[in-house]
Amino acid sequence: xxxxxxxxxxxxxxxxxxxxxxxxxxxxxxxxxxxxxxxxxxxxxxxxxxxxxxxxxxxxxxxxxxxxxxxxxxxxxxxxxxxxxxxxxxxxxxxxxxxxxxxxxxxxxxxxxxxxxxxxx
Amino acid sequence: xxxxxxxxxxxxxxxxxxxxxxxxxxxxxxxxxxxxxxxxxxxxxxxxxxxxxxxxxxxxxxxxxxxxxxxxxxxxxxxxxxxxxxxxxxxxxxxxxxxxxxxxxxxxxxxxxxxxx
Numbered sequence: 001x002x003x004x005x006x007x008x009x010x011x012x013x014x015x016x017x018x019x020x021x022x023x024x025x026x027x028x029x030x031x032x033x034x035x036x037x038x039x040x041x042x043x044x045x046x047x048x049x050x051x052x053x054x055x056x057x058x059x060x061x062x063x064x065x066x067x068x069x070x071x072x073x074x075x076x077x078x079x080x081x082x083x084x085x086x087x088x089x090x091x092x093x094x095x096x097x098x099x100x101x102x103x104x105x106x107x108x109x110x111x112x113x114x115x116x117x118x119x120x121x
Numbered sequence: 122x123x124x125x126x127x128x129x130x131x132x133x134x135x136x137x138x139x140x141x142x143x144x145x146x147x148x149x150x151x152x153x154x155x156x157x158x159x160x161x162x163x164x165x166x167x168x169x170x171x172x173x174x175x176x177x178x179x180x181x182x183x184x185x186x187x188x189x190x191x192x193x194x195x196x197x198x199x200x201x202x203x204x205x206x207x208x209x210x211x212x213x214x215x216x217x218x219x220x221x222x223x224x225x226x227x228x229x230x231x232x233x234x235x236x237x238x
Contacts, residue, residue, distance in 0.1 A: 031224050042212060042228035043166075090166065094224040108216065108224040109156060112166040 004113035006091050012119045013081050021076040023091030023118045032074040033110065034066060034089040044092055049074060050096065081120045088115045123148045125215050127229035134203045136236050142198045142232045144160040144213030152218040155196045172196065208236045
């Protein structure tokens with residue numbers, strides 16, 4: 001089945017120790033998103049890739065970086081995790097039309113992975 | 122900027138009964154999509170139902186239906202014949218249809234639904 005896969009499901013890292021979370025997809029979607037979700041809160045968009053174009057949200061800390069080496073894979077790098085970065089990290093994908101005027105129609109719902117629960121000790 | 126408001130942090134329903142979750146949104150746009158996503162405990166978020174703003178007919182998916190009131194900017198979710206498996210956090214989300222959004226969703230804060238046996 002086509003799907004969004006996140007590895008690992010649970011990750012424990014030490015304060016200040018870099019960590020990388022992985023997302024892969026078999027849906028061949030052109031957009032991949034990374035969200036941070038803290039307990040009982042809505043997902044907060046960190047950034048997304050539209051094909052190879054990286055789009056950072058204005059309030060995403062510099063501590064968070066992302067890489068997308070190919071269509072199928074996307075990585076979230078946290079350079080120096082702090083205690084406040086402990087959260088569930090969700091990857092999502094979507095097939096979006098060209099973002100020129102008048103051609104961005106369609107539901108383009110997002111398909112989510114199961115998430116990676118990050119603990120910072 | 123668009124906003125999505127879910128005014129019910131928690132709701133409870135008896136098994137087999139009907140429950141309605143509320144969602145309001147604010148936008149100056151006329152062309153957009155609205156979604157309800159379900160996030161069960163420790164499980165991944167899945168799409169429940171979607172509604173295109175230009176369609177007057179309310180969307181329905183089996184036991185799930187919406188009441189879309191465009192003028193009032195309201196988008197409530199009705200769950201009929203509630204089942205234990207419906208227990209989850211439900212998020213209302215908005216997506217513009219105008220160029221440049223790249224599919225970005227604006228989420229409400231969610232409503233936690235409990236189902237009592």
